[in-house]
Amino acid sequence: xxxxVGYGAYIPRNRIKVEEIAKVWGADAPSYKRGxxxxxxxxxxxxxxxxxxxxxxxxxxxxxxLINPKEIGAVYIGSESHPYAVKPSGTVLAEALGATPExxxxxxxxxxxxxxxxxxxxxxxxxSGDIKYGLAVGADTSQGAPGDALEYxxxxxxxxxxxxxxxxxATTLETYSYTTDTPDFWRREYQYYPQHxxxxxxxxxxxxxxxxxxxxxxxxxxxxxxDFDYVTFHQxxxxxxxxxxxxxxxxxxxxxxxxxxxxLGNTYSGSSPLxxxxxxxxxxxxxxxxxxxxxxxxxxxxxxxxVTERMDKARDLAPKTRELLDNNKCxxxxxxxxxxxxxxxxxT
Amino acid sequence: MRDVAxxxxxxTKWGELWEKSLRTxxxxxxxxxxxxxxxxxxxxxxxxxxxxxxxxxxxxxxSLLADYLxxxxxxxxxxxxxxxxxxxxLRLGFMEVASGxxxxxxxxxxxxxxxxxxxxxxxxxxxxxDQEYEGYHGIxxxxxxxxxxxxxxxxxxxxxxxxxxxxxxxxxxxxKNPLAQYPFKITVDSVLNSVLVADPLRLLDxxxxxxxAAAVILxxxxxxxxxxxxxxxxxxxxxxTDSIALSSRKDITWLEATYQAGKRAYAMANKKPKDIxxxxxxxxxxxxxxxxxxxxxxxxxxxxxxAAEDEITYLEGKIPVNTSGGLKAKGHPVGATGVAQVxxxxxxxxxxxxxRQVKNPRIGMxxxxxxxxxxxxxxxxxxx
Amino acid sequence: xxxxxxxxxxxxxRYRLEANKCKKCGFVFFPPRLICSQCQNxxxxxxxxxxxxxxLTFTIIRVPPQQFVDQAPYAVGIVELDDGVKLTGxxxxxxxxxxxxxxxxxxxxxxIFAEGEAGILCYGYKFVPE
Numbered sequence: 029x030x031x032x033v034g035y036g037a038y039i040p041r042n043r044i045k046v047e048e049i050a051k052v053w054g055a056d057a058p059s060y061k062r063g064x065x066x067x068x069x070x071x072x073x074x075x076x077x078x079x080x081x082x083x084x085x086x087x088x089x090x091x092x093x094l095i096n097p098k099e100i101g102a103v104y105i106g107s108e109s110h111p112y113a114v115k116p117s118g119t120v121l122a123e124a125l126g127a128t129p130e131x132x133x134x135x136x137x138x139x140x141x142x143x144x145x146x147x148x149x150x151x152x153x154x155x156s157g158d159i160k161y162g163l164a165v166g167a168d169t170s171q172g173a174p175g176d177a178l179e180y181x182x183x184x185x186x187x188x189x190x191x192x193x194x195x196x197x198a199t200t201l202e203t204y205s206y207t208t209d210t211p212d213f214w215r216r217e218y219q220y221y222p223q224h225x226x227x228x229x230x231x232x233x234x235x236x237x238x239x240x241x242x243x244x245x246x247x248x249x250x251x252x253x254x255d256f257d258y259v260t261f262h263q264x265x266x267x268x269x270x271x272x273x274x275x276x277x278x279x280x281x282x283x284x285x286x287x288x289x290x291x292l293g294n295t296y297s298g299s300s301p302l303x304x305x306x307x308x309x310x311x312x313x314x315x316x317x318x319x320x321x322x323x324x325x326x327x328x329x330x331x332x333x334x335v336t337e338r339m340d341k342a343r344d345l346a347p348k349t350r351e352l353l354d355n356n357k358c359x360x361x362x363x364x365x366x367x368x369x370x371x372x373x374x375x376t
Numbered sequence: 377m378r379d380v381a382x383x384x385x386x387x388t389k390w391g392e393l394w395e396k397s398l399r400t401x402x403x404x405x406x407x408x409x410x411x412x413x414x415x416x417x418x419x420x421x422x423x424x425x426x427x428x429x430x431x432x433x434x435x436x437x438x439s440l441l442a443d444y445l446x447x448x449x450x451x452x453x454x455x456x457x458x459x460x461x462x463x464x465x466l467r468l469g470f471m472e473v474a475s476g477x478x479x480x481x482x483x484x485x486x487x488x489x490x491x492x493x494x495x496x497x498x499x500x501x502x503x504x505x506d507q508e509y510e511g512y513h514g515i516x517x518x519x520x521x522x523x524x525x526x527x528x529x530x531x532x533x534x535x536x537x538x539x540x541x542x543x544x545x546x547x548x549x550x551x552k553n554p555l556a557q558y559p560f561k562i563t564v565d566s567v568l569n570s571v572l573v574a575d576p577l578r579l580l581d582x583x584x585x586x587x588x589a590a591a592v593i594l595x596x597x598x599x600x601x602x603x604x605x606x607x608x609x610x611x612x613x614x615x616x617t618d619s620i621a622l623s624s625r626k627d628i629t630w631l632e633a634t635y636q637a638g639k640r641a642y643a644m645a646n647k648k649p650k651d652i653x654x655x656x657x658x659x660x661x662x663x664x665x666x667x668x669x670x671x672x673x674x675x676x677x678x679x680x681x682x683a684a685e686d687e688i689t690y691l692e693g694k695i696p697v698n699t700s701g702g703l704k705a706k707g708h709p710v711g712a713t714g715v716a717q718v719x720x721x722x723x724x725x726x727x728x729x730x731x732r733q734v735k736n737p738r739i740g741m742x743x744x745x746x747x748x749x750x751x752x753x754x755x756x757x758x759x760x
Numbered sequence: 761x762x763x764x765x766x767x768x769x770x771x772x773x774r775y776r777l778e779a780n781k782c783k784k785c786g787f788v789f790f791p792p793r794l795i796c797s798q799c800q801n802x803x804x805x806x807x808x809x810x811x812x813x814x815x816l817t818f819t820i821i822r823v824p825p826q827q828f829v830d831q832a833p834y835a836v837g838i839v840e841l842d843d844g845v846k847l848t849g850x851x852x853x854x855x856x857x858x859x860x861x862x863x864x865x866x867x868x869x870x871x872i873f874a875e876g877e878a879g880i881l882c883y884g885y886k887f888v889p890e
Contacts, residue, residue, distance in 0.1 A: 041853050074830045075852065075870040079883065083869040111871075111881055120883060124775040124869055356853065356889070367830065495826040502825060508770055509791065512762075512872060512884065513849045514821060514828040515836045522819035523838055530817070530861050575820040619797075623838045623846040628817055 031196035036088025065266020069293025081186035088346035101159025106142025141323025143297040168296035173221035183293025187301035204245035213324030241328035260286030260303030262322035381600030384413025390588035390707035413593035419478035424461030424485035425711035430500035458504035462714025463744030463753030484591035487709035506621035521661035522574035534681035540567035550701020552732035557707030586707030590715035612645030612756030620750035634671035649673035653737035656717035658745035714744030774884035777809040813841035827873035
């Protein structure tokens, strides 16, 4: 059966605390922390972007499966922060891994669900027999406008998954997608920061689609929330995943393992994929995992995985997500953060 | 091979010469050398310039300068080995006269560095490093020498104060050189409190950005003997290369090209390090002087740091080094430096070095280095 | 100025650390060479550099070239990789006070600089603490 043969995560070391951002804008930090359940978020260094994080996450994924990179037949990076407007990110990744030239490569974009889109496409290319292995990465160096609520959560990180048929560490039991046209969040061409519909991003957007996809996939396979050991949802803030989990009938303990957002922030295309990596880091053979992404615009992809015996051999071959989240952190002041994120207008 | 002498030298005040263009600086300097030599025609000329293209956007300066000096159609060639360009120009002029192909050859070096921004100057100088495997990673010239300095400190216990003392000594000498860009004294404290450029090197460890030129006239020794001044001849010339990427060298603290060029110059002149009375070396950074005197055998390997501390390289010391003030105080118009070193040695040997005159030196040596040590030219001079 | 062709040509080295090894004396060259500087042999085999090593020397660049202004101050070091090859590169994700000669580091893929506001993005290797 097809599934994940290798996975890897990457999180930059820089962090900024909610208090540090709130101080600049005169916002009430305690209420933000309570309301959004956020403490701090990751920030990329000036030398990190979607491409560099994708390469590192993918290298970690390769370390867990030890396959020949030349056997990777497809490479997709899902992101809303591709460093080039025109010129693929995926070619750099494919070249850095040594997967070129016999490889299909594309950059995907669908707000925060671009990462799972790549997983969906790669999985189905493997299923069709067209490729032996395929690599899908969800990565973002998200930007929230200064002072906007998004600034407290927009973070950076990447998760990579290699799919194949042999030596699978997590078998894909089912996939499902749920999509409508819902303008809850967008960024027009040539605009630096995105805009959003405020509370419209909640019920008709995030909740409707995540619930739709979760219910859809469970109906499709005849499973119920209690059949899963772990679940991870897209994590735009700390609160939404727990609320949607409750709406669906999941318990807190099923959600907590993949819930990284309070210390990581919203890594957009990397969000639910990173949650999945944190779950795979600890899941035991036989465990069943549900992942439901969400991308504004809007849609959700859902996957059900069952962890195999082989996971025990692969898990320790690369850094674990919680280690990346907790170790070697460097806290930034807002000024440094503004410089790193190119929010300071300089002479040209 | 014929014996070759230096019969004329020319140098104007170095510094930020805002009013003067590259060609004006050159012609003023070259005219001084012609006048000093008492000649008005030359057979050929060499110009050492590291990067007139990047500094003033002008290539093809050999012909331009020959023309403005009123010497066209004499053959004129520009020579480039980064900061060793001037030294190499001298070697080529020396070879041309020694071979008998020419009698009177003008050897000059020039750099006009202040017409570009600091960033552009940093970039231009940086092109002397391996652009693809050093420059690409954001290393600068102070950075490369800082890598050498830290390795030297780690390996031999060289101290931060010892580095500072090189600058202190050279500024003390420079304070007695009216042509120096920065003719004033500094203290160890002022070096240690100057702004960090590339740890552990600070601003006062670094030679400055300078506009300037230097020129000398070479001729067969018989011609020189007819003149009414002490004859200074070139008795040794050595030139050697090394990988320009620091990381490709076996020992980061060791300047192999300087060792090799020195070895060849010593052999040609039939001299040993102990025979040298005065020495001008390429102190583009304080650590450079320390490594150079080790590679030339003036002090033992690893003992370069002690030399300035023990004052053996001071004006009154056993072997005065950089009596001119060195690159540090005199200034470092990169292409001109190698020729200016020759002028200092000639003046010292002729007893015309003014307040910084060393007592009766007879044999002098000049060491001029390109990049982080990827090329070095060494010459030995003797007074007859 | 890094033009696309000049950047592209070095991709095997910058992205994948491709080197070559003298078939006669075993000396490893990075970037690959056509003739061995040690024994003048001209036959080589392809190899890749080790991705871990230790810091031989380092500096902290405080007056950077223009393309590196946003990154300054930053550390640059020469690292002796575990295969003996020495490599120059930035050392990042390491507080300056923790930077020591002998420190273990590994290669990470990073953006080295951007060619102005509109030019190409230049990637390659940097070192991070192991």
